[in-house]
Amino acid sequence: MTTNERSTDDEHGRPGAADSTETRESSAPDEQGDVRDAADADATPVESGDTVTVEEHPTERWYGVGMLALLGLGVGVLTDTAAPLLASGFGLAFAGYGALKSPPPLDLTVERTIGDPTPEPGDYVEVTVTVTNDGERSVPDLRLIDGVPDRLGVVEETPRHGAVLGPGDSTTFAYAVRAERGAFEFDGLTAVARDVSGATERVAVVGERSSLRCVARFPTDPPPFPLRAQTVQHTGRYPGDAGGAGLEFYATREYRRGDPLSRVDWNRTARTGDLTTVDFRVEQTVRVALVFDTRRSAHLAPSPHEPSAVERAVAGGTTAYASLTRAGHDVGLGAVAPVDCWLAPGQGDTHREEARHFLATHPVLSPTPPADDTNVYRATQRLKRRLTAETQVVLFSPLHDDLLADTVVRLDAHGYAVVVVSPDPTAIDTTGHLVARGERRMRIADLRSRGIPVIDWHPDEDLGHALVRTRRRWSP
Amino acid sequence: MVAVNVDYETFDDSPSPTGLVLTVVPAAVAALASASFLPAVAVALLAVLVLTVGVRNASRSLVTLGAVVLFGAVLVAGASDAPLPFVLVGAGATVVAWDAGTNAITVGRQLGAVAETRRLQLVHSLATTGVAAVVGTVGYGAFRLATGGQPTAGVALLLLAVLLFSYLLDG
Numbered sequence: 001m002t003t004n005e006r007s008t009d010d011e012h013g014r015p016g017a018a019d020s021t022e023t024r025e026s027s028a029p030d031e032q033g034d035v036r037d038a039a040d041a042d043a044t045p046v047e048s049g050d051t052v053t054v055e056e057h058p059t060e061r062w063y064g065v066g067m068l069a070l071l072g073l074g075v076g077v078l079t080d081t082a083a084p085l086l087a088s089g090f091g092l093a094f095a096g097y098g099a100l101k102s103p104p105p106l107d108l109t110v111e112r113t114i115g116d117p118t119p120e121p122g123d124y125v126e127v128t129v130t131v132t133n134d135g136e137r138s139v140p141d142l143r144l145i146d147g148v149p150d151r152l153g154v155v156e157e158t159p160r161h162g163a164v165l166g167p168g169d170s171t172t173f174a175y176a177v178r179a180e181r182g183a184f185e186f187d188g189l190t191a192v193a194r195d196v197s198g199a200t201e202r203v204a205v206v207g208e209r210s211s212l213r214c215v216a217r218f219p220t221d222p223p224p225f226p227l228r229a230q231t232v233q234h235t236g237r238y239p240g241d242a243g244g245a246g247l248e249f250y251a252t253r254e255y256r257r258g259d260p261l262s263r264v265d266w267n268r269t270a271r272t273g274d275l276t277t278v279d280f281r282v283e284q285t286v287r288v289a290l291v292f293d294t295r296r297s298a299h300l301a302p303s304p305h306e307p308s309a310v311e312r313a314v315a316g317g318t319t320a321y322a323s324l325t326r327a328g329h330d331v332g333l334g335a336v337a338p339v340d341c342w343l344a345p346g347q348g349d350t351h352r353e354e355a356r357h358f359l360a361t362h363p364v365l366s367p368t369p370p371a372d373d374t375n376v377y378r379a380t381q382r383l384k385r386r387l388t389a390e391t392q393v394v395l396f397s398p399l400h401d402d403l404l405a406d407t408v409v410r411l412d413a414h415g416y417a418v419v420v421v422s423p424d425p426t427a428i429d430t431t432g433h434l435v436a437r438g439e440r441r442m443r444i445a446d447l448r449s450r451g452i453p454v455i456d457w458h459p460d461e462d463l464g465h466a467l468v469r470t471r472r473r474w475s476p
Numbered sequence: 477m478v479a480v481n482v483d484y485e486t487f488d489d490s491p492s493p494t495g496l497v498l499t500v501v502p503a504a505v506a507a508l509a510s511a512s513f514l515p516a517v518a519v520a521l522l523a524v525l526v527l528t529v530g531v532r533n534a535s536r537s538l539v540t541l542g543a544v545v546l547f548g549a550v551l552v553a554g555a556s557d558a559p560l561p562f563v564l565v566g567a568g569a570t571v572v573a574w575d576a577g578t579n580a581i582t583v584g585r586q587l588g589a590v591a592e593t594r595r596l597q598l599v600h601s602l603a604t605t606g607v608a609a610v611v612g613t614v615g616y617g618a619f620r621l622a623t624g625g626q627p628t629a630g631v632a633l634l635l636l637a638v639l640l641f642s643y644l645l646d647g
Contacts (some may be wrong), residue, residue: 081554161591
């Protein structure tokens with residue numbers, strides 16, 4: 001199993017990647033410094049419109065050009081010729097040119113247009129940025145870097161742009177990012193302006209924050225999601241394993257006092273003279289809690305390019321929610337995570353919207369692994385306090401360690417009906433990975449031998465397919 | 477959920493082709509300007525190569541080395557009686573090439589090779605070329621006006637004084 005590294009910058013050319021390349025030249029004079037470092041420096045911000053000048057510093061790029069003058073002088077004097085002497089004038093002149101400091105004041109307006117602020121996960125979202133120079137002087141050298149959120153990868157073009165802007169001029173550039181599940185906030189645009197000679201550099205961050213919310217829709221035709229057998233609580237649509245009032249024939253039994261007359265089998269009474277009561281299969285509402293294992297260690301994927309177990313669990317949870325609420329059950333959401341995370345069971349349009357946003361944007365379900373470790377015992381206690389006795393638990397976990405498997409066993413022993421959906425994060429490329437794979441299989445076999453249904457969900461498989469495959473040998 | 481293989485754009489921090497062209501063209505001009513003296517032009521061509529490699533590999537040190545060697549070659553050609561306008565053009569073109577090269581590296585590091593930077597770099601190089609042209613013209617004019625007058629040592633001392641003075645002003 002490899003830890004999913006999708007959140008790091010350098011591998012996929014996320015916008016922060018420029019920072020990681022700064023080590024390239026340590027010996028050469030650092031001409032421009034690092035844009036990000038400069039932006040973080042504690043300089044007094046000068047405000048002008050929505051432009052905040054963060055830092056202004058000499059680039060020192062012309063330092064040393066006077067050396068050419070000395071070279072010219074030396075050659076001229078040694079050979080007693082005029083041409084090198086005159087050539088040394090360039091060294092002098094450019095030393096002076098580089099000493100001229102005239103950085104234009106930055107007064108920029110940024111307008112960022114996001115093609116679709118509420119895309120589906122995986123959509124390519126086009127971002128168009130227009131920068132206008134509101135100042136009265138032209139900016140001969142303007143370098144623009146847009147503040148793309150760290151977790152969004154750029155898939156087309158680049159969020160960087162160079163421009164020469166006269167007063168009132170504007171420039172436009174566009175790029176596309178791939179939407180990931182979650183809520184994102186674009187930072188301000190970093191603008192680096194230089195004077196003509198490039199001797200002075202001014203770094204500014206121009207406001208204009210935009211947001212992007214990427215929320216998955218519930219599938220319209222979700223596969224039926226299996227639950228464990230349960231005795232009656234509330235009338236609903238789940239065919240329970242008990243007789244009573246309902247539609248489907250279940251059994252006949254002897255009449256007992258108090259049985260409704262409508263359920264007496266009068267035909268049989270006419271034939272035999274005995275009173276018989278017909279039982280129908282009761283249909284009931286089940287309360288289900290979908291619980292996600294989002295511990296740091298659960299962020300696993302077979303390879304860095306594949307979705308992590310948590311990401312798949314949330315996708316599976318979306319399907320399960322749609323399927324179970326469609327079947328008329330009350331569905332709640334929770335997590336085994338460092339911090340509390342709970343959406344009480346319910347159904348209906350309001351709850352559906354709440355669940356949709358909960359699944360998409362709750363920080364606990366974020367694709368980025370949490371910084372803290374999870375106390376599984378405490379998380380389970382918290383969960384148990386929330387669960388009413390008859391609530392079924394559908395636990396989404398890669399089952400990569402014994403800790404959670406033990407928790408499942410304990411919950412089951414306490415009388416909670418647990419179904420485990422386990423996105424398989426194992427790989428087969430190294431011996432260690434093979435061992436981890438074997439251990440996970442044994443954990444699943446152990447849980448199944450205790451009568452706890454486990455849906456082993458392979459990486460290349462649709463959840464519906466995994467459900468069908470598992471149900472063939474399902475004994476609720 | 478099937479594995480996704482998304483083709484993310486990676487950030488390429490190498491200088492753009494524009495920057496390379498803006499460096500190599502003036503460097504080649506400088507090498508041509510030293511063509512009157514064969515050893516000088518040989519060294520100059522080598523310097524052009526170093527400049528090209530320097531820009532390609534985003535190495536400021538190599539670009540500076542190439543520029544200094546190129547300037548030296550131009551000076552040597554000048555010392556061995558190359559026509560004065562050639563020497564001035566060569567020296568000016570060397571500074572322009574160095575400036576374009578180092579600027580291309582910075583632009584590459586800040587904006588990358590893919591971003592639209594053509595106009596930015598072109599304007600920058602044009603400005604530097606303009607300054608170089610003014611300096612060359614003034615130098616040539618001064619030389620013409622004062623032909624044969626002052627001894628070389630005197631002019632050299634004068635220039636040195638101006639250089640020191642400019643550094644004092646800067647400090």
